[in-house]
Amino acid sequence: MKRDLPVGTMLSRHGFAPWRNGSLCRPARTMLPRRWRAARPAAIGRDRGAMSTAANSIAFVSSDTADAKAALESLSARYGQCSIADAAVVVALGGDGFLLQTLRDTMGTGKKVYGMNRGTIGFLMNEYRSGGLTERIAAAVAETIRPLEMLAVTSEGETVSALAINEVALWRQSYQTAKIRISVDEQIRLEELSCDGVMIATPAGSTAYNLSAHGPILPLDAPLLALTPVSPFRPRRWRGALLSNKATVRFDILEPEKRPVNAAADHTEVKAVTSVTVRESPTATATLLFDPNHSWNERILAEQFRY
Numbered sequence: 514m515k516r517d518l519p520v521g522t523m524l525s526r527h528g529f530a531p532w533r534n535g536s537l538c539r540p541a542r543t544m545l546p547r548r549w550r551a552a553r554p555a556a557i558g559r560d561r562g563a564m565s566t567a568a569n570s571i572a573f574v575s576s577d578t579a580d581a582k583a584a585l586e587s588l589s590a591r592y593g594q595c596s597i598a599d600a601a602v603v604v605a606l607g608g609d610g611f612l613l614q615t616l617r618d619t620m621g622t623g624k625k626v627y628g629m630n631r632g633t634i635g636f637l638m639n640e641y642r643s644g645g646l647t648e649r650i651a652a653a654v655a656e657t658i659r660p661l662e663m664l665a666v667t668s669e670g671e672t673v674s675a676l677a678i679n680e681v682a683l684w685r686q687s688y689q690t691a692k693i694r695i696s697v698d699e700q701i702r703l704e705e706l707s708c709d710g711v712m713i714a715t716p717a718g719s720t721a722y723n724l725s726a727h728g729p730i731l732p733l734d735a736p737l738l739a740l741t742p743v744s745p746f747r748p749r750r751w752r753g754a755l756l757s758n759k760a761t762v763r764f765d766i767l768e769p770e771k772r773p774v775n776a777a778a779d780h781t782e783v784k785a786v787t788s789v790t791v792r793e794s795p796t797a798t799a800t801l802l803f804d805p806n807h808s809w810n811e812r813i814l815a816e817q818f819r820y
Contacts, residue, residue, distance in 0.1 A: 571601075571602050572596060572599075574615060581611070584606045584631050588604070591646075600624060602625050603625070604627050604629060605627070609634060609638065613779060616678055626799070629642075636720060636812065652805055654803050654808050656733060656800070656808075657800050658678060659758075659797065660677055660799065661713060661778065662676060662793070662794045663778040663791055666788045666789075667784070667786055676778060677778035677781075678718065681778050681789065682743075684743060686774055690707050690708065693705070695711070697760050697763075707745070707747040708742045708744055712726065712743065714728060716735050720813060723741050726742070729755065738755075738756045762792070763788065773785050
């Protein structure tokens with residue numbers, strides 16, 4: 514007769530070990546079939562008030578580049594890899610775009626994201642080093658970001674909502690110049706802007722598309738949003754505005770059939786919009802971790818003296 518084995522014995526025969534929190538994780542070197550796989554948690558300490566002692570596990574995620582995948586295998590073998598659901602800290606390996614995707618995926622979960630650069634520019638990323646990772650995370654400074662909420666109405670009457678960490682941008686869909694009316698807190702501020710496009714950028718996004726359109730760089734803790742035109746034709750000398758982060762901005766597309774306009778909240782694109790309303794989200798948050806000697810505020814300050 515087949516004898517039932519104790520649960521602990523059965524788990525250990527299959528390479529699992531129980532942890533104090535009741536979750537089950539494989540040993541770090543066990544190869545699992547998918548990138549987002551569960552493994553042994555790594556201990557995390559507290560930084561100067563920014564990190565919580567509740568942080569006690571790491572999950573690694575990577576972009577699809579060869580360098581990022583190699584880093585994922587190396588770090589998960591060295592430190593163990595916990596599931597996203599059980600992790601307190603998610604380490605994102607890739608470039609800025611992948612980090613933004615990871616922030617959107619973890620937004621509102623309370624998980625902190627620590628990025629290491631395995632991409633190109635890596636403005637939002639920490640330097641990649643395989644050693645001393647748990648100590649670096651323990652000493653990291655946390656920055657909390659509030660994304661923008663976009664509510665777009667299309668020419669077919671569809672309403673699309675999306676969140677943006679960097680910016681909500683509108684741009685012309687054809688060779689015709691876009692004509693856009695801009696209202697702030699239900700008061701029309703610009704009756705007609707003829708342009709290639711216009712955007713609302715957060716402090717976090719002020720060094721991205723906003724900067725390339727000659728918009729201002731905003732300190733991360735500034736309670737401001739940047740309203741920046743792209744190639745304005747009329748009014749020719751209008752260069753945008755700085756708005757309170759409590760403001761609600763509405764863009765109405767003039768002559769939408771003749772001059773179609775698209776809108777995007779970061780990577781979420783909506784075609785043929787007739788109106789777009791943007792405000793800072795009152796509830797959604799994302800948390801980024803930075804090495805204390807290379808904080809985001811320091812990067813933004815340094816960036817302003819490069820131009």
